[in-house]
Amino acid sequence: MSDIRLYDVLVIGGGINGCGVARDAAGRGYSVCLAEMNDLASGTSSKATKLIHGGLRYLEHYEFRLVREALEEREVLWAIAPHIVRPLRFILPHAPGMRARWLLRTGLFLYDHIGGRKLLPPTRTLDLRHDPAAKVLKPVFAMGFEFSDCWVDDARLVVLNARDAADRGADIRTRTRVVAAERRGDVWRVTLAGATEAGGARAADVVEARLLVNAGGPWVDEVLRNALGEGRTHNVRLVAGSHIVVRGRSDDPRAFFFQSRDGRVVFAIPYEDDFTLIGTTDRDYHGDPAAVVIEEDEIDYLCRVASEYFLAPIRREDVVWTYAGVRPLFDDGASKAQEATRDYVLKSSGGDGEAPLVNVFGGKLTTYRRLSELVLDRIGDLIGLRGKAWTATAPLPGGAFPVLSVDAERQRLIAQFPFLTDRHARRMLRLYGTTAARILDGASSYDDLGRCFGRDLYEAELRHLVEREWALTADDVLWRRTKLGLYLDDRQKAEVAEWLTSRQ
Numbered sequence: 001m002s003d004i005r006l007y008d009v010l011v012i013g014g015g016i017n018g019c020g021v022a023r024d025a026a027g028r029g030y031s032v033c034l035a036e037m038n039d040l041a042s043g044t045s046s047k048a049t050k051l052i053h054g055g056l057r058y059l060e061h062y063e064f065r066l067v068r069e070a071l072e073e074r075e076v077l078w079a080i081a082p083h084i085v086r087p088l089r090f091i092l093p094h095a096p097g098m099r100a101r102w103l104l105r106t107g108l109f110l111y112d113h114i115g116g117r118k119l120l121p122p123t124r125t126l127d128l129r130h131d132p133a134a135k136v137l138k139p140v141f142a143m144g145f146e147f148s149d150c151w152v153d154d155a156r157l158v159v160l161n162a163r164d165a166a167d168r169g170a171d172i173r174t175r176t177r178v179v180a181a182e183r184r185g186d187v188w189r190v191t192l193a194g195a196t197e198a199g200g201a202r203a204a205d206v207v208e209a210r211l212l213v214n215a216g217g218p219w220v221d222e223v224l225r226n227a228l229g230e231g232r233t234h235n236v237r238l239v240a241g242s243h244i245v246v247r248g249r250s251d252d253p254r255a256f257f258f259q260s261r262d263g264r265v266v267f268a269i270p271y272e273d274d275f276t277l278i279g280t281t282d283r284d285y286h287g288d289p290a291a292v293v294i295e296e297d298e299i300d301y302l303c304r305v306a307s308e309y310f311l312a313p314i315r316r317e318d319v320v321w322t323y324a325g326v327r328p329l330f331d332d333g334a335s336k337a338q339e340a341t342r343d344y345v346l347k348s349s350g351g352d353g354e355a356p357l358v359n360v361f362g363g364k365l366t367t368y369r370r371l372s373e374l375v376l377d378r379i380g381d382l383i384g385l386r387g388k389a390w391t392a393t394a395p396l397p398g399g400a401f402p403v404l405s406v407d408a409e410r411q412r413l414i415a416q417f418p419f420l421t422d423r424h425a426r427r428m429l430r431l432y433g434t435t436a437a438r439i440l441d442g443a444s445s446y447d448d449l450g451r452c453f454g455r456d457l458y459e460a461e462l463r464h465l466v467e468r469e470w471a472l473t474a475d476d477v478l479w480r481r482t483k484l485g486l487y488l489d490d491r492q493k494a495e496v497a498e499w500l501t502s503r504q
Contacts, residue, residue, distance in 0.1 A: 007033045007171070009379060010190055010209035012178050012223055014038075015045035016154070017344075017363050018215035019161035020372035020391075026168035027394070028376065028387030033207060034162070034170060035192055037177040037219075039476050041158035043289060044217050045365070046480050047325020049243065049267055049280050052077050052085055052150035052366045054115055056257070057265050058342060059107050064114070066343045070366040071115020074150050077369065078119075081160065081396045082403040083433030084153040087120055088269070091133055092257040093141035093309060099259060101143075108147050119403065120148035133252035138311050146254070151269065154365055155480040156431060159469050160396040161368075167397070174470045178227045179204070181212060183355040188212050210383050211350075213375060215360045218289035218328045224359070235347075235361050237331040238286065242294035242324040243279030244302050245271060245486070246314060258309050266305045272483050273423075275320070278302050289326040298324075321486060330362040344371050348378050356382040398433025413437060419445050424456040431482060432464075439464045453499070454492035457484050462496070466503055473500060 009025050011018045014036025022034040036042075054071035055063070078085045092108075094101055108123040126144045128134035134141065166172045173192065180191040190212070192205045216223040218238055224230040249268065256268040264282065271277035281298045299316060307313035330345045344363035350356030358378050363371050373389050380386070401409050406429065414425045417440050428436035439460055443449050450459025465471035465481050474497035478485035485493065 004189075004206055004208050006187065006208045006210070007031045008210050008383065009033075009213060010035065010178075010188065010207065010211070011213045011215055012227075013215035013217055013219070014040040014158070014162065014172075014174060015043055015215065015217045016041070016158050016161070016365055016368040017217070017360050017371055018213070019158050019165060020368040021213050021215060021360075021375050022170050022172070023161045023165040023168070024369075024372040024376050024389075024391050025379065026165045026170040027390055030379070030386055032165065032170040033209065034165065034172050035176045035178050036172075036174045038290075039174055039472070039480065040162050040172075040470060041155040041480055043219075044325045044327055045158045046155035047241070047243075047323055048154045048365055049241075049269070050152055050154045050277070050365075051088075051267070051269075052152045054111055054149070054366075055342060055364075056107060056111055056147075059110060061341075063341065063343060066341075066367070067111075068114045069370055070364065071111065071117070073366050073370060074115070075117070075119055076392050077152070077157075077366070078150055078403050080391070080394060081152075081157065081399040081433075082401060082406060083398050083409075083429055084156045084160070084396075084431070085150050086406070088149055088151040089121070089146055089254045090149060090257045090267075091126065091128075091131075091144055091146050091254050092259075093128060093134075093137060093144040095141065095259050095309075098261070104145060108145055111147060117148070120150075123147040133250065133254050136250045136252075136311055137256075137309055141309065151255075152365060153431070157365065157368075157396075159481065160398070163397050163469065164394075172470065175472070178223065180229075181227050182229070183350070184208075186210070186353055186355055188355045188357075210355070211379055212355070212357045213360065213379075214357065218326045220328060220359060220361060228357070235331060235345075235359070236328040237284065238289065239327045239329050240283050240285040240292050240324055241280035241327060242298045242302070242322065243277055244294070244299060244314075244319045245275050245277050245321040246318040247275055247320060249276040249310065256309065258305055260305045264305075266302060268306055268310075272486055275486065278306050278314070285326050292324045292326050294322045294324045328362060346371075346374060346378060348382065351382050358382070398435035400434060409434070413440075416440075417443060419443075421456070427456065427482075428461075451499075453496050454488040455484055457482070457488070457496070459499070462499060466500065471500070472504065473497065 008030040009032050011022045011034040022032050026032045052074050054067045058067050112122050124146050128141050128144050162172050176192050176194045179193045188209045214223050224233045258266045269277045303314045332341045345361045348358045410429050471477050
């Protein structure tokens with residue numbers, strides 16, 4: 001068995017935390033393997049509200065450390081990924097009978113001042129009777145507040161971290177499950193089992209690692225129980241959150257922050273140019289995280305809350321897409337799902353001759369990079385320090401341009417490829433940044449991009465997603481790497497699936 005490959009670090013889980021850790025570790029010179037049982041971002045990390053935010057409502061639960069860290073990360077992530085992260089202004093209408101104006105002002109004052117905001121504009125008070133964005137709201141909402149956060153393409157954030165990790169030497173293995181891991185002195189012996197898209201099994205592979213990082217998200221306890229043999233263990237509280245997508249709603253680029261009468265908040269966010277994303281809900285979940293779907297009463301709830309604010313009500317027939325995900329929140333014993341902490345907890349074991357393990361419980365998109373740095377601190381303590389923190393200033397693939405020059409980058413792309421429509425150039429830049437030029441390289445017309453599968457999805461882009469971004473299925477392409485599933489019809493989706501199958 002001397003030919004078994006030995007890695008410094010093996011990461012279990014290809015969500016945002018796992019890919020963030022893999023990127024940071026590879027960039028410091030560790031040899032890294034990442035095993036994801038499905039597609040990258042196929043779980044929680046593609047089912048979020050897609051915000052890089054401090055979490056205004058977390059202030060009510062006194063989570064000041066988490067809010068401060070998250071606020072500090074907004075402009076860091078914007079700077080390293082200006083193609084997939086963009087600033088977003090939110091309108092918070094003051095609703096009579098809910099949180100008092102003074103309380104909202106106090107919370108927003110803290111929001112503006114505890115997180116090192118530099119480029120994002122501050123909060124301002126709005127007269128909703130005259131603000132153009134308020135024309136879609138009921139006239140009862142006369143005043144409100146406007147504040148800053150950021151939006152992100154969540155699944156692309158995951159994939160770009162994985163891509164950068166691979167470019168720095170990491171071995172990224174999708175559709176690969178860790179079925180067993182046992183300590184052999186100061187190393188782990190790990191059995192990996194792959195699956196084909198047809199449902200068949202690939203031959204098992206055995207590797208070794210000096211350290212394991214369990215970033216299994218909703219499956220983190222399952223990994224401990226089944227793969228690592230730790231028996232009964234309970235560290236995370238699974239909380240399902242659901243979203244609906246409707247057509248149109250507002251021509252204004254700003255989003256809305258709605259208060260619900262039950263104390264929750266619901267966001268209404270401009271989405272993919274032609275839609276509005278509305279969410280989220282909070283309910284405890286006890287099933288298989290892979291099987292979570294939106295419940296009928298959740299659709300009714302989101303429609304009802306949004307309709308309390310929008311002049312034109314949101315009806316069930318307006319909903320064109322839904323999705324649901326399971327958040328693996330660290331179980332702090334909170335009585336209600338919406339009150340459970342959104343902070344993360346790291347726990348480690350081993351060392352001193354025993355192969356070490358670092359478990360990641362909880363976490364948010366916004367704080368993944370800082371979480372990764374803290375995991376790397378643990379790794380350094382357990383198997384030896386390599387390199388220094390570096391991810392705060394290193395652009396993700398395609399993001400090496402100033403945050404305020406997105407429009408200039410789009411014009412540069414159109415100048416290089418004059419046949420592109422403005423909408424197509426905008427989409428390519430949003431997804432791929434400067435990498436878009438590599439995808440389009442050599443093309444002087446749309447004919448040079450190969451077969452068109454509908455909208456502006458061409459064969460050249462599909463080849464890139466397969467060869468550079470681990471895409472294998474139509475869902476990988478249409479709902480995670482892009483959101484073109486909102487636009488393509490059933491026949492076009494089937495043609496994408498057939499093309500991908502022919503490549504395997």
